[in-house]
Amino acid sequence: MVGIIDVAKRAKVSTATVSRVLSSPHTVREETMGRVLEAIKDLDYHPNILARQLRTLETKTVIVVVPDISNPFFSKVLRGIEYVAAANGYQVLLKDTTNDLELESGYVDLLRQKKADGMIFLTVMNSELVNIVENQYPVVLACEYIEGSSIPTVSIDNISAARKATEYLIRLGHRQIAFISGPTTSVLGQDRLKGFYQALAQYNVTVDPVLIQEGDFTYESGFNVMNKLLALNQLPTGVFAANDEMALGAIKAIKSKHFRVPADISVIGFDNIKFSTIVEPELTTIAQPAFEIGNKAMDLLIKLMKNKKIIRNQYILDDKLIIRNSCVKKL
Amino acid sequence: MVGIIDVAKRAKVSTATVSRVLSSPHTVREETMGRVLEAIKDLDYHPNILARQLRTLETKTVIVVVPDISNPFFSKVLRGIEYVAAANGYQVLLKDTTNDLELESGYVDLLRQKKADGMIFLTVMNSELVNIVENQYPVVLACEYIEGSSIPTVSIDNISAARKATEYLIRLGHRQIAFISGPTTSVLGQDRLKGFYQALAQYNVTVDPVLIQEGDFTYESGFNVMNKLLALNQLPTGVFAANDEMALGAIKAIKSKHFRVPADISVIGFDNIKFSTIVEPELTTIAQPAFEIGNKAMDLLIKLMKNKKIIRNQYILDDKLIIRNSCVKKL
DNA sequence: ACCAATCCTGAATACGTTTACAATGCAAGC
DNA sequence: GCTTGCATTGTAAACGTATTCAGGATTGGT
DSSP states (O other), X not given: OOOHHHHHHHHTSOHHHHHHHHHOGGGSOHHHHHHHHHHHHHHTOOOOHHHHHHHHTOOOEEEEEESOTTOHHHHHHHHHHHHHXXXXXXXXXXXXXXXXXXXXXXXXXXXXXXXXXXXXXXXOOOHHHHHHHTTTSOEEEESOOOTTOOSOEEEEOHHHHHHHHHHHHHHTTOOSEEEEEOOTTOHHHHHHHHHHHHHHHHTTOOOOGGGEEEOOSSHHHHHHHHHHHHTSSSOOSEEEESSHHHHHHHHHHXXXXXXXXXXXXXXXXXXXXXXXXXXXXXXXXXXXXXXXHHHHHHHHHHHHHTTOOOSXXXXXXXXXXXXXXXXXXXX | OOOHHHHHHHHTSOHHHHHHHHHOGGGSOXXXXXHHHHHHHHHTOOOOHHHHHXXXXXXXXXXXXXXXXXXXXXXXXXXXXXXXXXXXXXXXXXXXXXXXXXXHHHHHHHHHTTSOSEEEEOSOOOHHHHHHHTTTSOEEEESOOOTTOOSOEEEEOHHHHHHHHHHHHHHTTOOSEEEEEOOTTOXXXXXXXXXXXXXXXXXXXXXXXXXXXXXXXXXXXXXXXXXXXXXXXXXXXEEEESSHHHHHHHHHHHHHTTOOTXXXXXXXXXXXXXXXXXXXXOOBEEEOOHHHHHHHHXXXXXXXXXXXXXSOSEEEEOOEEEOOSSOOOOO
């Protein structure tokens, strides 16, 4: 393997000079630089990143922990992260927890071991993890957040967004509204439920607790939970699913029982994933600015890693109700 | 930062012994090990991976280059890769090219710079890249392959799979069959087209060249291309899309023009992504063993990295025709 | 009690960089 | 001519670990 010493010998300079040519070119004379560059080219020299990192204690790498890489919503957030990362010379390492909380603590080791300079969590973190990380490593949370922690966070206001979605159904005249929630472990899921309740309270609507059912954000769970709901005596006329995948599952279930969407049952989702328009009817949903969430999160992380001051540590981005064809006025 | 030296001092041993406790525990006396472990615990010592890697020249990391992380098919392959990687103590670093060929060559630098021990490409590689890589770095190709290269590959037989799909349409009585291809740059896309032609030849079916249109594997391109096809004088009665996303786009287009699937036009896809059943009708398609492809690819890569002999360098896995409701006998 | 063999351990070096510091050369100012 | 200062380069010491080699301790056999 050809190292910096070989280059130095060939260019008849010291290793320091070679290093300088690479990292601070303005400090070396033009003629010297020419010789060095030529030697680098001749020998096809590529600096050993490992050695550099050992010396500088910087990896220029960040790790993103994703609960489910196959969820199109997260893909979009990732794109946003990658975009800012690339622009700033950072590598992005992805870890898919496949919704397995146990694994998460292992990822902190990656920070301890200096495998990465910082980390973005797109998942819930167990509180134990929070304590370890807080004020010790550069970490930011995206989409999710943690009650009472000082870890910088970027997300939408899930409570108000869920309230908005529920309001929409209520204004269309629906009173029997079902809610398919995410796992109760996620703050995000809890918030959406909270928003749902707030809207009900505001409009003096009471719903049978049986209409509130827990899913796990997957298509299958949406399908299964909806089937349960369809077995009730009193059918809901509107369904609010805590994400689009579950909403799509719910629509599938409704149709398979030969009810119509939206004529018999209106359905509203959350996330606005790209597959939300491939079904008939197209899904009415809440759009999250996924790409921008990713941007902002990476932005914050970079500031954190550079020890820059962060003015606020809670960023709330705007969501938006996207009205398509899956909800309709109750007759 | 607490290093191996601090541990050594505290346990009153040399750094060598500490290192041994960590990497080859059986070579050190039990009592000594106890002292060392205690010191490690007391100091909350975590070995610096960077330094270790510099010493061993091993990163225990592999990089997977993905053309489009948001494509559910690739997510599944990734899961397969992750699974085997984790079982063998490897980290997986993901790079999303977003179908941008220019970026790919940059990834080889990651190998040169010893940022990773090996690499799996889920994308086409430009031939320039192949030359650099071949016989020099541990690299395997999954899904795609390269004509005449010796790089180990795992995939299905795209030609025969496409032939099978086309045959299915022909046997259902279709003669006006359209094909929505992938980008011509991908061997995979070409192969599926080849299989399509083979089936036509075998059954003496001739199709108007205008029925063969190029997409780019995205939902939108399927939608757009199908709209073009629907503007023809002579409509196709069957459509074969080179992947499911495009097939879903095509179905959307057909429905939006108020034709029926499959009554008016039958549609068959390729990949069997999880969203292939959320549409009405459920998509008939070719299933690839995505998870297994990932498994096998990582398997091969590990052997490669360990300099083990690889018996074959071309692995063909089985595909399967999944018959659902999007294709029907032509009346 | 002595020797050989075995088991543990420590000193020292290497991995390939970056960088603080020192050294050199040169031009300008006096 | 001498000093000062700047620009450029070199020397050498890190960074934190793994590992070779050799030496010391222990064991077992006689």
